[in-house]
Amino acid sequence: MDTNISSATNVTDPFEDRPLLAVMGMLAFFSVLGTAGNAMVLYVYVRKRHKLAATVFIISLAATDFMTCLVIVPYTIAVEYLDYFITYDIICKLYMFFITSNVPFAAFIMVAIAVDRYLCICHPFCHLMNAQRAKNITLSLAGVAFLLGVVTSLNYSVYIITDINDCNPDKTPLVQNLSESILLNASSLTSSKSTKKIFQMEQMSHVLKSEASYPYKKCLYSKVEYSGKCQPSETIFSSSFVNTYQNLYAALFLLAFIAVFILYGLVYRSVLIRRAKRRRQRRSTQTVSVRKESWFSEHHRPSLTNIFSKKCSDAHERHPDVEIARQLTIREKGLVANIRTAAMLFVVTAVFIVAFLPAWLMAHTVIQYHMVVFYTYFSYNVANPIIYAFMNKAFRRDLREVFDCKSVLRELN
DSSP states (O other): OHHHHHHHHHSOOTTTTHHHHHHHHHHHHHHHHHHHHHHHHHHHHHTOSSOOHHHHHHHHHHHHHHHIIIIIHHHHHHHHHTTTBOSOHHHHHHHHHHHHHHHHHHHHHHHHHHHHHHHHHHSTTTOOOOHHHHHHHHHHHHHHHHHHHHHHHHTEEEEEEEEEEOOOTTHHHHHHHHHHHHHHHHHHOOSGGGHHHHHHHHHHHHHHHHHHHOTTSSOEEEEEEEEEEEEEOOSSSOHHHHHHHHHHHHHHHHHHHHHHHHHHHHHHHHHHHHHHHHHHHHHHHHHHHHHHHHHHHHHOOOOHHHHHHHHHHHHHHHHHHHHHHHHHHHHHHHHHHHHHHHHHHHHHHHHHHHHHHHHHHHHTTSSOOOHHHHGGGGHHHHHHHHHHHHHOHHHHHHHHHHHHHHHHHHHHO
């Protein structure tokens, strides 16, 4: 009977490892697809000669996604397979640095992109953002993300601190007896010369009594022990500091999301206002042209001389109007291009928020933890090349040129 129970308890549940296997398969798919897709994005955008601020930010995002899919996702597969039991402390800290620095960097880039789109559409004549400033902003944001990753990595270790009690309660009666014997010897000294010695013996007895009454007071100490598991540790930072830092870390993401929504809301409002203004201008222009045509038809007779002179005068009068219309067309084309870029990058931001929000809520115990759902936030690193391919005609054209060049080279070889 006992053997049957023990053998039954040793049998592992075949469904127990299914979430882990599903996560490993999903992450492997993300790694392969994301590495290839982001490599194409980098190849297309890095080759551009005239880089705008948006191009710099797209390259930064693609580089981050490429490194995530190439290094961090396989790293995560290995760590999850080992159940965070990592032999070396440096590997533990390096993993936590990677995993907690790339996500805030991507969030910061999202805010920078939203600011760039806001300036391009709502304040097109300011010219505050250019490629060089975008590079400087990217480097500054990378520095902040680097510091966040370092602090988080120092909070994790394969070593833990344990409290050890090295007290011996059996020593208490001995200490009490020693204290009593000292007091008896002190009472036997009655001469005036022994007053100082009596005072010292009474002080010693008082100290011994206090030690006897608190036997565990000075025999508790902490010891650093090797656990082999990468987990939060207080070897460097205290628990109060870690709690404060985690709240700050979470607040940064919340502020980034709020800033992005506000900026894109202002962009959308500006687009609606300009559309309404353009409609009013078109209506007023059509009304003026109709009035001119009716006035000319009433006051001028159609003779050959009048027709010839009218054509010549119209040619002279229409020339500045054509120039103005051409300039307006160029401005409208630039505005439409900025709006399309803003729409594409807004979709990129929305996908990032949707992919990352469940993991963020699970990390703060707002919703229940589910392993597969938690790691779907890596899907964001795979989605960007797909978004560019669907929403950017220039990107699709550049990709065709790349593949056409490769096919020509193959035929020549």
